[in-house]
Amino acid sequence: MAQEPINIFARIADPAGVAAFLREHAPRVELDGPDGTWENAVVTFGRGRSEQVLTFRHSAEYYSEPGWSDQMAGMRGYFARFPDTPRKEKVLLLTTTFRFSLGTLFEPDFDPDGDPRLSLLFALTQALDGVLFTPSGLRDASGRVLFSARGEEGEDPGAEWPKVHGSVSLDSPLGAAMHDASRPRAADEGPPEGAAPPAPxxxxxxxxxxxxxxxxxxxxxxxxxxxxxxxxxxxxxxxxxxxxxxxxxxxxxxxxxxxxxxxxxxxxxxxxxxxxxxxxxxxxxxxxxxxxxxxxxxxxxxxxxxxxxxxxxxxxxxxxRPELRSREEISALRNRQFAVHWRLRDQYLAPKPMDFAAFARTCRFGPLDITGLPLVEGDLAIGGERIDRAPPERFRAALSTALERHVAANWLWEGPETYSEASSAT
Known part of the structure; x- marks a missing residue:
């Protein structure tokens, strides 16, 4: 029986990184173009009669605007027709993070049990912090079902979500609500209604x-x-x-x-x-x-x-005998973590320098607290270099660090009960 087609969707758009990953992890790979613009990456396992091929298909035009927004709206419409489960809202939000896609072609068709091509597919999806789309649902980077056309009975409780769950415009109602949950607040303003800061x-x-x-x-x-x-x-x-x-x-x-x-x-x-x-x-x-x-x-x-x-x-x-710092101290930390995470996230989405010091004073959701942050030419520094000049590996580490610290600071400030569900919105 033919298997379902599989496509990778991810927030990390990095065709050159995919090429490098395949060279490092695949037995044999041939690309039909330069690392940043290839269209087909053909990975071959085995030889002769035992040969198995997995082709990754890449089209920068497919995930470029204006068509990409229509593609993602179509995906949300498709998932909206699935049965209602507790995961549906989160899946619809997850689609707002996608900036990249790869198609796949298996020749011959894959065996769900023990096919080495699936192991490579899963490893690449993990590296991209992505998910796998099939007509019957959405799967995590290990192939476990996150969201199923069969409803809750088809979902795997052990499936893992990507690190980032949503990315929407501040001008949209959903984006405004996400931002309000995470925006800087004065210590005397207190957390939003319904928040439950954890006790010591x-x-x-x-x-x-x-x-x-x-x-x-x-x-x-x-x-x-x-x-x-x-x-x-x-x-x-x-x-x-x-x-x-x-x-x-x-x-x-x-x-x-x-x-x-x-x-x-x-x-x-x-x-x-x-x-x-x-x-x-x-x-x-x-x-x-x-x-x-x-x-x-x-x-x-x-x-x-x-x-x-x-x-x-x-x-x-x-x-x-647990003892917590004051609400004022936690508020100050939370606001600085927001500022750091916002700048790193903005650089990730739109790589260019900015006058961060001026922005922090005048932005509509500010002022942002950048007290003590190192600046070079007015912008955030990483390892003594202006953010746009920092080595890619240091930038990625700083972004992951900022996300984790922001989640922790938000959880301290307002909960929720489940730590991993604390806001990381910027």
């Missing part, structure tokens, strides 16, 4: 849960057969049990924590590792650690030590 004890439990999750993710970098690694993992699980924080883990976090060594997906490991940048914000709020500059990632061992990793006595002391 909850912040302590969440910090220790993220400590465990990030430690598990870092262990994945080591040899799973090493006795030292296995012993450390056993100590980690014992520590979690001894301090009694199991109810705090969200389902995807619990899966990461208990997945056997060496068996995390690349996406699970990357997402859990980046949670270190949200964890440092919680540790700061608990008066345990200082937040590094926006263009530096946090050193993990001192951060973990400050929260009592593998030291049940220290962790239990934190749980027994």
């Amino acid at each position: 004890g909850r912040v302590a439990r969440r910090a220790l849960a993220l400590t465990a999750v990030t430690a598990r993710a870092i262990l994945e970098q080591d040899d799973p057969q090493s006795e030292t690694v296995q012993r450390t993992y056993a100590d980690l699980l014992a520590w979690v049990g001894e301090i009694g924080i199991d109810p705090e883990f969200e389902p995807p976090e619990r899966e990461v924590l208990h997945r056997p060594l060496g068996q995390l997906t690349g996406r699970q490991q990357a997402d859990a590792t980046w949670r270190l940048e949200g964890l440092v914000v919680l540790a700061w709020a608990l008066k345990r650690y200082e937040i590094p500059p926006h263009d530096e990632v946090v050193p993990l061992n001192p951060l973990w030590c400050s929260l009592g990793l593998l030291n049940a006595g220290d962790a239990q002391d934190l749980l027994a």
Whole structure:
């Protein structure tokens, strides 16, 4: 039976990056053009009668305006006809983030079980922070069903969402609502109606849960057969049990924590590792650690030590006597994180320098608090370079760092109950 056609949709538009990824991860690949403008990337597995081919099809015209907006409106219309489930609204919002697409052609058709071409497809989709579109629904970067034409019964509870869930104009009603939930606020203004800022004890439990999750993710970098690694993992699980924080883990976090060594997906490991940048914000709020500059990632061992990793006595002391910084301090941090995240996100969407200092004073959703941020020629600096001149890898790291710290700051300010659902809107 013929399999459904599969297309990648993603927020990261990087055909040259795709070309480089395929050269590094595919057995044999041939492109029919330069790295930035190729139309067909032909990947070949095996030889002779066992040969299998996966062709990635790329058209810059397809994901360019004005047609792209119509394409995405059509996708939303298509998904709107699916049965109503709790995920529908989030899926419709997710389509607003898409800036890139790749088609696929399998020759011969793929085998759902164990086909190496699917493994390559999934790895590329993970690298693009994308999803897989098929006529029957939307799948995550590991092929699990996010949203199904069969309704909720066809959805996989373990499916993982891309890091960014929505990207809409501030002028639209939806964009205005998203922005209002995350915009800078004075400390005396308070969080919006219905917000539920976490109490000190909850912040302590969440910090220790993220400590465990990030430690598990870092262990994945080591040899799973090493006795030292296995012993450390056993100590980690014992520590979690001894301090009694199991109810705090969200389902995807619990899966990461208990997945056997060496068996995390690349996406699970990357997402859990980046949670270190949200964890440092919680540790700061608990008066345990200082937040590094926006263009530096946090050193993990001192951060973990400050929260009592593998030291049940220290962790239990934190749980027994948690102390949070003032609402004024949290508000100030949240506003600065908004400013940093906004500038990095804007540069990602429209790469060009700007007078960020002037913008921060005069923008309609400001003024923005850029106190202490390094500027070069009026714009945000990364590693001492103006943002548009920063090395791409440092820019990407700063953007991921800003997103995680912004989520944590918003959660401290207004909740919601589920940490991973805190706003990252700019």
